[in-house]
Amino acid sequence: MAYLNRTTKQWQDMDTAHHLHPFTNYKALAKEGSNIIVKADGVYLTNSDNKQFLDAMSGLWCVNVGYGRKNLAEVAYKQMQELPYYNSFFKTATTPSIELAQQLAEIAPNDLNHAFFSSSGSEANDTVVRMVRRYWDLKEQPKKKTFISREYAYHGSTMAGVSLGGMTGMHEQGGLMPGFEHVMPPYWYKYGAEMTPAEFGIFTANKIEEKINEIGAENIAAFIGEPIQGAGGVIIPPETYWPRVQEICKEYDILLVVDEVICGFGRTGNWFGSDTYNIKPDIITMAKGISSGYIPLSGIMVGKRVTDILIEKGGDFNHGYTYSGHPVACAVAIENLKIIREENLIENSSKTSVYLEKRMKEIAEHSLVGEVRMKSFIGAVELVKNKEKKEMFAETGVVGGICRDYCTENGLVMRAVRDGMIFCPPLIFNNNHIDELVEKLKKSLDQTQDHISKS
């Protein structure tokens, strides 16, 4: 393709001239230029200068089956020829959307039997807000509108997504609507020093109860949470947390929504994070790993408690997207599920994670590292100023950024959240990939150490 024959410099200049990136400092990017990724295979990316990177982030937490899957391309090609598009509005449907809904109902936790599709995690969470509020209206408790979520939660970037989320930097930029409340997350390393993890799990779950009492249970629609908070820095809750959350939701009659956008589809060693933590949600949100990022697709799975009312008493549900249940996206997702099943990716990655954990213990010894926390194929390396005193850096995010840049230079893609180095590798990572990850990360940590001791 002729347009591929530009130099890196030309791409970067065009990019700066015409392209506004998501979550980016435009001035800084214009100075440095983008790292332009041109192809990928397995767990490796290649950029426009033919440099290779080990992708320890699965793209943006989504390429669970790895890159270069011809089957996924082939089903998309076939489906596009047969039926590239039709909608599911007004009493029509397409076969891939029905098939996928049925398959998801089989693997989803609890009694979640119905799917509502959309194209991104953010949209799916918008659907959650619309549907949950509709549910309480139909139950003749219309005051129950407020959602409780956590600080550092990430639920997307649309207006409802950002409001559900707990990122103050996003709220400050025109993002927070009324009717959304945030409580302390179960982030033990940062907030829990005086307690055991088990005590801290109960303590933070009880923050939800305090918030309910403050606002009044008659005004609360739902609690929403990621099983493990991903973009917030891979915050892994103590084992005591979710059982207590579940209890509180039941006691105060509020719906429990679990955002499985990252944790779903094998990330934590089971199909869903809800399985890993034994959560019984009323609704879950799915995206990312549902199609391994090969094509945009998301959805929610809804349990009997909500669907019974919605179907019996609901009349028209005035909500939906042009691309809800897009046949090409659903066909790709079905094939993606098939790969996960046939290659035993969930069980295998869960086994491989034992080696990952073992090697990460070496990383935990590094003088820059406060703790390494992980669950199967997701984790974080918390960089700190003083390891013994568990003292974090005064200016958050600087050292994380430095380390992230060294990783990139060394051919390793990791992400920095504040001063945590995040890993979330494709489920096909093997022991050799893990060795490469650990060696490159060690080198980057040493370079970071050097860098900050000189400045």
Ligand SMILES: *Cc1c(COP(=O)(O)O)cnc(C)c1O
């Ligand atoms: C990425 C993410 C979203 C938003 O998904 P988009 O497809 O970017 O809109 C929502 N929730 C969680 C937990 C996520 O990680």
